[in-house]
Amino acid sequence: MTTLIIEDEIPASRRLEQLLNKNGFTVFTILHSVKNAVEWLKLNNHPDLIFMDIKLRDNLCFKIFEEVEITSKIIFTTAFDEFALKAFEYNSLDYLLKPIDEKKLEKLISKLSMFQSVFHNNNHLKNIKLHTRPDYRNSFLVSIGTTIRKIQTEELICFFSENNATFMMSNQNRQFPIDSSLEKLQKELDPKQFFRISRKLIINKKYILGVKKGTIETEFSIENLDFKISRLKLKYFLEWYK
Template sequence: MKVVIIEDELAASDNLTYLLHTIDSDIEILKVLDSVKSSVAFLSKPHEAELIFMDIHLADGVSFEIFDRVAINIPVIFATAYNQYTLKAFKFNSIDYLLKPIDQDELSDALQQFKVQNKEQGIADHQVKGLLDLIKTKSKSYKSTFLVNYREEMIPLKTINIAYFRVDTGIVKGITLDNKSYSMDNKLEDIEEELSPEDFHRVNRQFLVNREAIVNIKPYFSGKLVVVVNPVCDERIIVSKAKATEFKDWVGS
């Protein structure tokens, strides 16, 4: 099988290449491309690719722009860090995807699916339009203020002043930059949906962290990471090995 990878993060493309070769050593990576421009240039010429793995956000734009400039008549599997709510649109538009960080078993299943389906099947214009509409929809404004209960009154709590959200004995709490704690009425999953992914990151099941609160990141055993925040948290904030690369990429973006 001959594959093209369109991904602007070197660590992500290297990891995908490693996983593909682990699953099937006969897979040939024809080209790794990191931009809309280079992808259009490559795909506009005759090539032998049978399958494309494509990230959504590239160095010079959104990968869906590639479909406006060149016809792609082979299957495409998108690799995306979008949340589960957004991924419903991929299912609705019948487009295959893998959620980052890519799991080897899920990748293996996707390859198996590719083998049993029509290898000549590309993505139709209406499918691309559906995903483009999704991107525009997700450009919505995010929550800037939470109304929280404090003693016998309700006060507005600015999102930019929240260092991190944590689950503490089943209760979600917002910890501010000046180290005050407020109980939240929402579930952590719901709060995550309301916040800008540029500013806040879900590091694990218990913590949703503001990038401005991160002091440093320390290596932990088995490839995990420990996130040190300010104000200091009395519980160690651990990022799993599977999510370590994604988290570091987010911090460095």
């Protein structure tokens, strides 16, 4: 199951991340303010679940919902219980008091498992698999002359859009058109391996040599492709790349 942590206390967020990883969750990233959360949620596909602290450094988390239509299910976390009733107005599954007790978290995860069949019918959680890594796309079929060939995703340097069409570039420096949008590919590709650096390009971490002045360097010379990271995405890229 994929998840996002929105928490302004660094020790608490790191501990929660460790507990979630221990229980098989994939944590996309940790965000520490309403502003950062709004920016991230506007630019990225939403995870299955969000663990969200109510009192953040710059405002109450409810401000996030005023700026973004969140498709994820929400687990609210806070050291105060005064917002419990209000929290359940926002697509929430549960409410955990901090410091989060590991046994209570495990009980919550068990409850999520019980409702797995219900989530299966929800468009946003239909592929949910607790305690296992999500199934991401691992190959593509392409036509080479009269031959159909399977290309593994690990062979692909990047995906890019051009002239209202989408292409993928292999490590053989060959590009192939594919019948898919970058938006759809973002949902199908492993987010730990692929990152959408701009509106027009998704990059494979495997082929990144480094980043210089906001531009990705690769071992391949690809003509007419711009590997510059969008200014709004640079911070999140660096968190992903580390």
